[in-house]
Amino acid sequence: MPPRMIDVARRANVALSTVSYAINGQRAVSEETRRRIRQAMDELGYQPNALARGLASKHTNILALLFPTPERGLGVTEMEFVVGAADAAREHGYHLVLSPSELRNVRDLEQLTGQGLIDGALVMEVRIDDDRVQLLEQAGVPFSMIGRTSDPGRIDYADIDFEQTTRDAVGHLVELGHRCIGFLNHSPSAFSVGYGPTVRASEGFRRAAATADVVHVERLCGDNAAAGQAAFHEMRAAQPDITALIVMNERAIVGVMDALDEIGWRVPDDLSIVSMVSSTRVTEMMRPKLTTLEPPSTQLGRLGIQMLLDQIDGGAGERAPVQELLPCRLVIGASSGPPPAR
Amino acid sequence: MPPRMIDVARRANVALSTVSYAINGQRAVSEETRRRIRQAMDELGYQPNALARGLASKHTNILALLFPTPERGLGVTEMEFVVGAADAAREHGYHLVLSPSELRNVRDLEQLTGQGLIDGALVMEVRIDDDRVQLLEQAGVPFSMIGRTSDPGRIDYADIDFEQTTRDAVGHLVELGHRCIGFLNHSPSAFSVGYGPTVRASEGFRRAAATADVVHVERLCGDNAAAGQAAFHEMRAAQPDITALIVMNERAIVGVMDALDEIGWRVPDDLSIVSMVSSTRVTEMMRPKLTTLEPPSTQLGRLGIQMLLDQIDGGAGERAPVQELLPCRLVIGASSGPPPAR
């Protein structure tokens, strides 16, 4: 039996409604009254009941974070999204509920939105063509995305700038003198379900390589060592002159290393490696420490929440959609250097 | 304007209360009536309003996950906790709010519990002496812990069995023939604030080594490569005969590798390494692939929620506290082998 608003009102000798107004500032309250109310609140240790407040006011101060658990599992980068989003939400006085909805289970999402529990949603791991997005639009739930669909229209999103990132990766290697560069992407299945990073990085790489007028080769590759190993051998068979490799597939990297051992190549002497869109937290643990294009994960999470709140607080007014692409940060490690003189 | 319960009632030609009872099964409803109600619900796409339900029934079906963001950052293991907890909560029809409360900010926690928003809390990253625990007890909020305080009393918890895990690590090495084993722990600061794993693994290691009658040496070590490198040199200075190293500090490992390079040692020929309480997801990326004692992270998360729900649903009846210690799984990699014949 925690104190209720009426208890505060009585103790401060004012009406219930006055307390309510004093708390959420919807109308003027005299300084003296406000003081008495505050005092009463402190003495009672009063805190407004979130449910009652929500029921009456039609907004709950609760946001949902929609994250599917992808086949490849969740890593450090995803954790950073989550932490960034959670922090940002808290700073704005919002709660964040974690909603591990599988993409297939549209039911779960309907349930979530139908309960009237959330004011909006932040959608993670958005696919090129994502059911959840349609559903949220229909449901009229405010939402924003980390990642984006093929045609985001007027939907707010924050995403990694894959175009820029691949260009930076290629640029770094070209500057070092490389003229034949490989790209090891995520799995064929990620590509075929339209996983955004896989698709966009693929396009970006081709374009960047073409622009730099560099010989290039790409492989889709399962997220495991064996696949990485096989893929590298294939790439080398296709392009024997390969001297550098961009990898957007952390777990395949070690397989590449194994492949290099087999042919007696060393990093970066015989092959430069750049790890794209992975956390330095992880790539620093590899030897040699990998040159990395590190995504602004925490910032993306924060930005996602920010966009969402702008949307909610901003009312239904016609705002321009906020759509931002953030670059990855190039962290030069010991895995990239000049090409060998073969 | 979503449909309300009264709409369902009218459409099914029954009283409002009958719908309510039909939904939450608090009293018998005839099969025919129930059928009509269900049909009406389907046709209207009705879903009970979570807030109204909570306000009236005094329980919200919302749980909180309390996770501080430790100095060393959050990794794969922590992510797995979270995913496990979120999944388990969803399966039981509960929502999970992520509450990134810093340990220092007891205010945030008070706010959370005072709002009447949550039915209970799962506390992550529990310290030997943790303010949050006291606060939750005072607040009368049901909660359980992943990890445990020095004296958990009757509080439910699930934790890693560090005693067993260190014993397994030492045992694995002793079986291979090692007689002088080092232990690289987390940072001095983690130890001094009473971070459970650091403290308990330290004790466990000493005991296991003593029992196995093995020469041993331990170092606390910052979570970074440089610290790991320095620490290994120190250990070797203290125990030149060291042939094996147990590490509970993922980020220090690469520093150890660097140190080994400096003295021309190889893994596992000159030194065996076992990584304790880290995800194989990470240790598989190292070369050689590390022998690992992998924590049952997802299971711990699930278990934490399970305990919490038992507590909540079980009512205030006197239950025996559920306190479980789970072992890590030994995954043998390529980093451990027989000691060198020096």
Add this chain to the structure above:
DNA sequence: TTGTAGGCGTTATCAT
């Protein structure tokens, strides 16, 4: 087995 009505703790619309 079904219906009636009084809360749950706020917000917000009326007055005053």
Add this chain to the structure above:
DNA sequence: ATGATAACGCCTACAA
């Protein structure tokens, strides 16, 4: 500037 008082949508004795 402040007070009363309907909602908000549901749950649950209590009555029938």
